[in-house]
Amino acid sequence: MQFSYEVKDSYAEVKGSGRLNMVAAPKLREVVAEVVAAGSSKVVVNLEETVFMDSSGLGALIGCLKAARQAGGDLRISGVQPQVRMVLELTNMDRVLTSYPTAEAAFSDD
Amino acid sequence: MTVVLGVNYVAWRWLGSLNWDAWWIAVPLVAAETYSLIDVLLFGMTVWRLKSRGAPPAAPDDATVDVFITTYNEPLDLVMTTALAAKDIHRPHSTWILDDGDREELRRLAEEHGIGYVTRSADWADMPRHAKAGNLNNALMVTHGEFLLILDADQIPEPDILDKTLGYFNNPRVALVQTPQYFINVPKDDPLGSQAPLFYGPIQQGKDGWNAAFFCGSNALLRREALMQLGLVGYVRETERNIRQALAASRSAIRKARRSADADNPLVEHMLNEVEAVTNEAQEQLETGASLSEITYRVRRKVEQAVQTLVQADFSALQSDLEEIAALELAHVGESGLPVVAGDAVEVMSGREWSPLGALESVQAILDAISVERINEAQPVMPLATISVTEDMATAMRLHALGWQSVYHHEVLANGLAPEDLKTMLTQRLRWAQGTVQVMLRENPLVQRGLSWGQRLMYFATMWTYLGGFTAVVYFAAPIVYLAFGVLPVSSLSTDFFIRFIPFMLANQLLFWVAGRGIKTWRGQQYSLALFPTWIKACTTAARNVWFGRPLGFAVTPKARQSGGPGWSLIRPQIVVSALLVVALIVGVARLAAGLLEPVGTLVNVVWVAFDLVVMSVLFRAVRYKGFIPEERNADAV
Numbered sequence: 160m161q162f163s164y165e166v167k168d169s170y171a172e173v174k175g176s177g178r179l180n181m182v183a184a185p186k187l188r189e190v191v192a193e194v195v196a197a198g199s200s201k202v203v204v205n206l207e208e209t210v211f212m213d214s215s216g217l218g219a220l221i222g223c224l225k226a227a228r229q230a231g232g233d234l235r236i237s238g239v240q241p242q243v244r245m246v247l248e249l250t251n252m253d254r255v256l257t258s259y260p261t262a263e264a265a266f267s268d269d
Numbered sequence: 270m271t272v273v274l275g276v277n278y279v280a281w282r283w284l285g286s287l288n289w290d291a292w293w294i295a296v297p298l299v300a301a302e303t304y305s306l307i308d309v310l311l312f313g314m315t316v317w318r319l320k321s322r323g324a325p326p327a328a329p330d331d332a333t334v335d336v337f338i339t340t341y342n343e344p345l346d347l348v349m350t351t352a353l354a355a356k357d358i359h360r361p362h363s364t365w366i367l368d369d370g371d372r373e374e375l376r377r378l379a380e381e382h383g384i385g386y387v388t389r390s391a392d393w394a395d396m397p398r399h400a401k402a403g404n405l406n407n408a409l410m411v412t413h414g415e416f417l418l419i420l421d422a423d424q425i426p427e428p429d430i431l432d433k434t435l436g437y438f439n440n441p442r443v444a445l446v447q448t449p450q451y452f453i454n455v456p457k458d459d460p461l462g463s464q465a466p467l468f469y470g471p472i473q474q475g476k477d478g479w480n481a482a483f484f485c486g487s488n489a490l491l492r493r494e495a496l497m498q499l500g501l502v503g504y505v506r507e508t509e510r511n512i513r514q515a516l517a518a519s520r521s522a523i524r525k526a527r528r529s530a531d532a533d534n535p536l537v538e539h540m541l542n543e544v545e546a547v548t549n550e551a552q553e554q555l556e557t558g559a560s561l562s563e564i565t566y567r568v569r570r571k572v573e574q575a576v577q578t579l580v581q582a583d584f585s586a587l588q589s590d591l592e593e594i595a596a597l598e599l600a601h602v603g604e605s606g607l608p609v610v611a612g613d614a615v616e617v618m619s620g621r622e623w624s625p626l627g628a629l630e631s632v633q634a635i636l637d638a639i640s641v642e643r644i645n646e647a648q649p650v651m652p653l654a655t656i657s658v659t660e661d662m663a664t665a666m667r668l669h670a671l672g673w674q675s676v677y678h679h680e681v682l683a684n685g686l687a688p689e690d691l692k693t694m695l696t697q698r699l700r701w702a703q704g705t706v707q708v709m710l711r712e713n714p715l716v717q718r719g720l721s722w723g724q725r726l727m728y729f730a731t732m733w734t735y736l737g738g739f740t741a742v743v744y745f746a747a748p749i750v751y752l753a754f755g756v757l758p759v760s761s762l763s764t765d766f767f768i769r770f771i772p773f774m775l776a777n778q779l780l781f782w783v784a785g786r787g788i789k790t791w792r793g794q795q796y797s798l799a800l801f802p803t804w805i806k807a808c809t810t811a812a813r814n815v816w817f818g819r820p821l822g823f824a825v826t827p828k829a830r831q832s833g834g835p836g837w838s839l840i841r842p843q844i845v846v847s848a849l850l851v852v853a854l855i856v857g858v859a860r861l862a863a864g865l866l867e868p869v870g871t872l873v874n875v876v877w878v879a880f881d882l883v884v885m886s887v888l889f890r891a892v893r894y895k896g897f898i899p900e901e902r903n904a905d906a907v
Contacts, residue, residue: 181413181493214497215413218650221504222410224562225642225649233566250501255508255641257560 162190170266171199176208179216187216191223191234200232203265206258207238212246220256235265271313271776275306278769288760291750295758298747301740308737309777311730316471316784318478318723325678326436334362334431335414339404339487340422341369345378347686348422352384355420360431363414369404387411389647396647401486402660405653406500414493421487423686424450430682434490437676444495444673445665447473448488448680452687454897459789460890461694462796463687466788473677475784481727482677484665487685495673499664500652502671508561508641515640516555519548540575547571565640656711658821659704663712666728670719689896691888692836695803702735702807703814703821710815737797738804745801745846745881748874752857755866795887802842840888847885850878 160183164173171194175187187204194202204220206212220236227234239247239258247253259265279302288295336355340348348366355364365385368375379386387408389398399406405419416438420426434446449469455461476482484491523545526537551568555561643649654663665675688694714720714728750756759766781790813819837844857875860866 181415181497185411185413214494214501217501218410218497221501221649228640228642233562235562250498251505252501253560254505254558255561257563 160186162186164190164194166194166197166199169269170201170203170262172203172205172262174205174208178211179206179209179219180211180213181215184215184219187219188222188226192226195226195230195232200227200230201266201269202227202232202234203259203262204234204236205238205262206236206240206243209243210240212243214246214250217246217250217252224256233266233269235259237262237265271773271780272310274769274773274776275309278773279303279306281765281769282759286760286766288758291756291758294743294747294750294756297743298758301743304736304740308730308733309780311726311733312472312784313780314723314726315475315479315730316780317475319471319474319784320478320677321474322477322676322678325433326439328360328432328435329439332360332416332435332438333414334360334416334418334435334490335408335412336362336364336418336420336426337367337405337408338365338420338422339367339369339401340375341401341404343422345372345375348375349378349382351420351422351425352379353382354425354428355418356382356384357428358418358426358431359428360435362418362431363412365408365412367404367408369398369401385412393647396645397655398647399651399655400658400660402651402653402655402664403647405660406648406651406655409493409496409652410648417491417493417496419487419489419491420683421685424487424683425685426488426683427681431490433680433682434678437678438490438492440674442672442674443676444492444668445482445484445675446490446678447482447485447675448678448682449473450485450488450685451681451683453684454686454689456897459792460887460894461688461691462792462887462891463694465793467785467790467793470679470788471784474679476727477675477677479723479727480674480721481669481724482665482675483731484661484668484675486659486661488683489661492673495668495671496652496664497650499654499667499671500650503654503667504643504650505561508643509555511643512555512561512565512640516548516552520545523548540578543575544572547575562641569640657704657707658700659708662705662728662731663708666708666712666714666717666720669724670717672719689894690836691839691891691894694891695800695839698800699803699807702804703811705732705735706808706811707815707821708732710812734797735804735807738801738806738808741798741801741804744798745850748877748881749849749853751870751874752853752860752866752878755860757870792887795884798881798884799843799888802840837892840892843885843888847882850881850885854878 160175160177160179162173162175164171166172173187173190173194175183177183179187191202191204202223204223220234224234236256237259238261244253244258247256247258279299282299282302287299336358338348338352338355348368352364352366358364363385365387366375366379367387369389371388376386376388389403389407390410393403393407397403409417416435418426418431418434430448434448437443437446450465451469452463455463473482523541526541547568551564554564641649652664653660654667657663669675688697708714709729709732714725714732717725720728747758750758781794810819810821814821854875857866857871857878861868861871
């Protein structure tokens, strides 16, 4: 799993390509912690290229959400692929996280 | 057969044999007998589906495994012995010591031997710790093996433990593989009833047949994915519940503010209206299924803005209010180790006459306290259940409810240490019983969605057995009452009684004998009756804990033998009961001689008292038990 991030005008976009599983989950937490520490508390995790996610990956997203909220911002997800959508539904996590079509749309109403 | 005979007997007892003149003992006795019948029926149902699995499937080669050794205050050499044995397990794995005691020396020892060492992260400061469940949940966040082997600090694993168990996970729905707990420091006659051959045998095998094998806290493998899924589902459920509470609390705070004097101030009124609108809007969104993160984010932003505007308008007058609110703790840890959710904070707030700004601030405080971050817990996602001091049973039940499968592998693959004195043993039994009753009261298995009826009854069966303390009292009291006072709870001890009772008893014993297949279950039977004060205490403390939030008086079972002489005071109730039984025996014989009692009734009750005394005798040996002496040393001494 490869992560990259880019700080935009009003938010930071974290991109992950590959499989967000139990091995990659801690890495995601690190990347988001770094982004938040650098001053961007509004974070979009772009999942367009994330082909697979397990419950540990989702757990990491929740950890990141907590970090962003505690810094006064928010964490949102975009570009959810079919397998990831299925996992979100299976764990009821779609009750907690809204999936936005694109990273740009995520904070457009804020 | 046992079922038919048992139902026949108990039905007759209810319908035809009650001595209503002595209802105060007759009704409890027949109730106790009904309890026992249900117990036997559940046991019969358990062993009905006894599953012998034979050789395990071949273990997959690419599985990644974390071996967790949980410790709190056990001696370091004991922990290290287990850890080094764990390190030597065949097949690739990482070994971790999960030290809840945060001992520097253990960290050093672990590093020296190339073993991982985990203590609670900074997130756990001032948060509910949740004992062993918390310890495991913490470690789950910093490790990433696909499967987890969980070992208590004293459970020394065999090198082939993974070879024999990992293969079951080839079935992608299997979440749990439990192996027996076996103790090597127990003499043949097992004075403390440490081995549980009936449980780690026919009972677990029977539960396995119903896909309801229990997780017993140690010597078990778990699938990380299943645990994490459990944690996520629990997180979503808790978060939604907390948000609903928060919105209700917010409305009540607004109502309070409206009643205060400043409410006439147009600025304040405007603010209150705005916050009320936000709260109502959030409630609406919640009902229409908007996402929780969105709802909470929006509400908090708006309330923040409202408060800020108000603060700018009138700051100084309300300074003292703000300080008071800041001093208020929002969520705190109950003495039981379980979090007391902000409910009482809400109560305190709505009970006070605060000015509108205070009320607004308190709305925000509530929304802060209960949000998607789950800030009253160390980590939002808690994979292992924390509703009970026995996290294992609750976790297994939730896994089953999510549709995961479990396996009981009937082969000893780890050797542990049992308590070597009565006091420690009683502490341990009390904790198990308390935990089980907690789960029963918090998440009654009979009404859990997702469980099959077989699974519901398998969980219920174990909980049911812990209610036996009350019936034991009745079984001890009934013969005493007859022998000492001549009061018979049965209307007659005629042939009617015996032709129903004796076949049932025989069938019952036969069932145990067949199910047990020669294993020694007598010790267990003795203790299930003789420890009645422990079972009763467990029920009452757990009920007080669940219903009134009182502490359980939770204790970690010490692994080292407790010093001090024989603890007769530990079994005071049993000594009193035994003395009463003996007195009743003497009085009964005297009354028989005086012609006050009939011979048949006396005989039945004398046999009954003798049985009770034999049951109790186990405790007198247990109190005098000096701890384990290995066989070799014993032989040398002779």
